[in-house]
Amino acid sequence: MRVACIVPTYNGVSDFSRLLDSLEQQNYNFDLYVVDSNSSDGTKELAEIRVENLLVIQSSEFNHGGTRQRMVSALPDYDFYVFLTQDAYLEDSDAIKNIIAPFVDPSVGAVCGRQLPHYDANLLSQHARLFNYPSESILKSLADVPRLGIKTPFMSNSFSAYRAQALSDAGGFPDHVILSEDMYVGAKMLQAGWKVYYAGNAVCRHSHNYTLKEEFSRYFDQGVFHSREKWISDAFGGASGEGLRFVKSELKFLGLKKIYFWPVAVLRNAVKLLGFKLGKNESKFPVKLSKRLSMHKRYWDSQN
Numbered sequence: 001m002r003v004a005c006i007v008p009t010y011n012g013v014s015d016f017s018r019l020l021d022s023l024e025q026q027n028y029n030f031d032l033y034v035v036d037s038n039s040s041d042g043t044k045e046l047a048e049i050r051v052e053n054l055l056v057i058q059s060s061e062f063n064h065g066g067t068r069q070r071m072v073s074a075l076p077d078y079d080f081y082v083f084l085t086q087d088a089y090l091e092d093s094d095a096i097k098n099i100i101a102p103f104v105d106p107s108v109g110a111v112c113g114r115q116l117p118h119y120d121a122n123l124l125s126q127h128a129r130l131f132n133y134p135s136e137s138i139l140k141s142l143a144d145v146p147r148l149g150i151k152t153p154f155m156s157n158s159f160s161a162y163r164a165q166a167l168s169d170a171g172g173f174p175d176h177v178i179l180s181e182d183m184y185v186g187a188k189m190l191q192a193g194w195k196v197y198y199a200g201n202a203v204c205r206h207s208h209n210y211t212l213k214e215e216f217s218r219y220f221d222q223g224v225f226h227s228r229e230k231w232i233s234d235a236f237g238g239a240s241g242e243g244l245r246f247v248k249s250e251l252k253f254l255g256l257k258k259i260y261f262w263p264v265a266v267l268r269n270a271v272k273l274l275g276f277k278l279g280k281n282e283s284k285f286p287v288k289l290s291k292r293l294s295m296h297k298r299y300w301d302s303q304n
Helices: 013-024 043-050 064-074 095-104 123-132 142-151 164-169 181-191 212-228 230-236 240-254 256-280 287-293 297-302
Strands: 003-009 031-036 053-056 080-084 108-116 138-140 159-163 195-205
Touching: 003 013, 003 043, 003 064, 003 095, 013 043, 031 043, 031 064, 043 053, 064 080, 064 181, 080 095, 080 164, 095 108, 095 159, 095 195, 108 123, 108 164, 108 181, 123 240, 123 256, 142 230, 142 240, 159 164, 164 181, 181 195, 181 230, 212 230, 212 256, 212 287, 240 256, 256 287, 287 297
Parallel strands: 003 031, 003 080, 031 053, 108 195
Antiparallel strands: 080 159, 108 159, 138 195
């Protein structure tokens, strides 16, 4: 089995160095490929020194789905593709081996790894990782949609792996999406008859301490994605029930000892909901306004 590990990078030299260190400790054979969006902070130069296979593109060329598919199309001889983001790093030396292991089941098309919060993660960021990335592994198919809903196609581009044949059957990564190209592919695979696997033993560290504004912008982008890819919620259900479950879980996680954090948690979730709702209605806004509200601003340059 030939495995390609693909890492998109852009201006994150310290994070990228930490990721490379963790990749060098892996007990599994793979070929590493880095696609850098013409970084200006030393990331590109670090890749030139430490990575054998480097592709440099203009930052204007990058798209979450299109760039990943560009790499897959350029590397057709691999059986599996592992994707990592530069701000993640592998928790132990078996992480790559463990994310590839579920493919022994020929029905598995994609595997999502577990994410633990970074050591500097705040309380709310810690909970988000614990809520979305439990320790228990699970195999999911279309038959699980009535029970799991929108969680059925859940994937993450920070640490995930894909079978080449399943990726082809799903039509590959979408050419132009604002984010969530991972969920897009997971949903397409499920509809094509493949299964997706969540591997609780394939572990990386990845989290964000977003500001309130960043939280709003990220959920605005989530709303844009679900507005433009409405077929996903039509097939797997909306996110409202999951959102309510998240809020209840967060308040329980904080507990009475951290009750002073409750107003912050409630405010942040209200901001997320507002961002998501506005994003779902972005078609009513001028592109300039959507770009201002968005986290991924380069996406809108092609929308004029």
